[in-house]
Amino acid sequence: MSSGIQPAELGFFVSLGTCGSLSGAARELGISTAAVSKRLSQMEARLGVPLVNRTTRRMSLTPDGEVLFEHARRILGEIADLDQLLGSSKDQPKGLLRVNATLGFGRLHIAPAISQYVLNYPEVDVQLQLSVNPPPLTEDQFDVCIRFGEPGDTRVIAKKLASNRRLLCASPKYLAARGEPMTPSDLVRHNCICIRQGDEAYGTWRLFRDRDTNGPGEPVKVRGNLTTNDGEIAVNWALDGHGILLRAEWDIERYLESGRLVRVLPQYRTPDADIYAIYPQHQHQSARIRTLVAFLSQAFERFAQHRAYRAMEA
Numbered sequence: 534m535s536s537g538i539q540p541a542e543l544g545f546f547v548s549l550g551t552c553g554s555l556s557g558a559a560r561e562l563g564i565s566t567a568a569v570s571k572r573l574s575q576m577e578a579r580l581g582v583p584l585v586n587r588t589t590r591r592m593s594l595t596p597d598g599e600v601l602f603e604h605a606r607r608i609l610g611e612i613a614d615l616d617q618l619l620g621s622s623k624d625q626p627k628g629l630l631r632v633n634a635t636l637g638f639g640r641l642h643i644a645p646a647i648s649q650y651v652l653n654y655p656e657v658d659v660q661l662q663l664s665v666n667p668p669p670l671t672e673d674q675f676d677v678c679i680r681f682g683e684p685g686d687t688r689v690i691a692k693k694l695a696s697n698r699r700l701l702c703a704s705p706k707y708l709a710a711r712g713e714p715m716t717p718s719d720l721v722r723h724n725c726i727c728i729r730q731g732d733e734a735y736g737t738w739r740l741f742r743d744r745d746t747n748g749p750g751e752p753v754k755v756r757g758n759l760t761t762n763d764g765e766i767a768v769n770w771a772l773d774g775h776g777i778l779l780r781a782e783w784d785i786e787r788y789l790e791s792g793r794l795v796r797v798l799p800q801y802r803t804p805d806a807d808i809y810a811i812y813p814q815h816q817h818q819s820a821r822i823r824t825l826v827a828f829l830s831q832a833f834e835r836f837a838q839h840r841a842y843r844a845m846e847a
Contacts, residue, residue, distance in 0.1 A: 542576055543605040546584070547629075549573065550602040551660075554592050603674075606631075610676070610819070626820035627656035634679040637764040637784055638808075639663040643679055646832045650825060657821055665762045676813075677822055679829075681781060681806040690817055692826050694808045695833035698782050701738075701797040702789065706774035714777070714798060717753045724776035725755035729762045738779050740801040750804075781806055808833065 549558040549569065559566040577584050584598035594602055606629065613628030634643040640663060647659050668674050684691055707724075714720050717740045727736050741750040757776050761767050764784060771778040772788065777797055788794040810826045812819075 537579070538576075538601070542572075543609055545572060546576070546598075546601055547605050547609060549585070550594055550598070550606075555587075610816075610821075613821075625656065626654055626824050628821055629658045629660065630677070630821045630825060631660045631662070631675045632677050632679070632825070633662050633664060633667060633675040635667060635681070635764070636663045636665055637768075638681075638781070639679065640765075642783065642833075642836075643829075646829055647825075649832070650828045653828070654821075654824060657825075676816060676819070677825060678811045680809050680811055682804075683807065683809055684811055688814065689811050690814055691809045691811050692830070694810055694826070694830050695783075695837060697806045697808050699779050699803040699806050700782050700785065700789075701777060701779050701801070701803075702771060702785055702794040703777045703797050704772055704774045704794055705792070707771075707776060708795065708797075710774070717751045717798065717801060720753050720755050720777065720798075723755075723757075724759075725757040726767050726770050726776045726778045727755065727757055727760045728764055728767050728779075729760060738803065740798065740803055742801060779803065783808075 545558075545562070548561050549555070552558040552561055555569045555573075556566050559569045562569065573585060580597075582597045583595050584601060586593045586595055610628060632643070632647065639661065644661060647661055651657060651659055662675070667678060667680065679694070681697065683693070711723060714723060717738075720738065725738075736756060737752050737754055739750040739752045755777075759767075759770050759775055761770075764780060767778055768780060768785060768788070770776070771780075772793055778785075778794075785794055789796065810829060812822050812826075816822050
């Protein structure tokens with residue numbers, strides 16, 4: 534019997550790891566659960582290491598299983614890309630595409646765009662995972678990550694999808710009760726809704742006058758009695774009149790248009806939070822990534838144009 538990993542086993546193990554159970558993999562592969570278990574046991578015996586932790590209620594990958602899963606998934610993706618490059622249908626991507634985005638923005642904008650993307654490219658299987666705290670960009674968990682702000686890591690490729698800014702806002706109810714701040718220093722006397730996300734400095738808002746293009750800006754240490762790691766929750770708290778919120782325009786513009794939220798300190802701006810698609814350098818030839826990034830860019834451009842038309846009509 535041959536030792537080591539067999540090429541045909543890569544797809545089998547990726548299906549097993551993706552489904553998360555023997556029975557789920559059996560359904561996907563069209564074989565019995567017993568056949569999946571037997572094939573897995575043969576792999577483990579040949580490799581001499583356990584790949585899966587089995588219990589009566591669930592299954593999880595061992596550390597060696599995680600290594601095999603990630604490498605197998607990447608290898609299969611590279612094979613699909615090679616097939617794409619050598620084939621005649623270079624503009625018809627296929628294969629697995631793993632996408633990560635933040636919770637609120639991903640739910641509101643990325644998920645609908647992916648829904649349309651797979652209608653155009655039905656041979657691509659998209660796995661979308663939304664995260665409160667996105668994983669590091671250098672980890673090989675995802676093919677494309679959607680992030681706010683340009684990353685400083687030169688080991689990844691960052692394509693700007695759309696411009697974006699963060700705005701200070703509050704409900705008319707809150708401002709009627711507490712008054713409207715006139716300068717950044719006034720914020721220290723207000724209840725500010727804070728969000729803990731990623732590596733951003735918690736509780737410090739940096740503001741610039743619109744005409745200022747250089748300098749460090751004015752940092753303001755804010756506080757409040759409500760804190761969350763979920764942006765959508767924070768927006769709902771602001772709508773309920775609990776305080777002042779700093780949030781991306783893409784997330785709150787519909788509430789600004791309706792008047793449920795109003796801008797605070799509109800003569801000041803905060804650091805840009807443009808939207809980027811980020812992916813590993815070794816994936817720069819991937820047809821799946823190339824078409825998804827182009828599709829998202831076009832979708833956001835249409836959305837921005839629609840937003841501009843609405844602003845002109847208002």
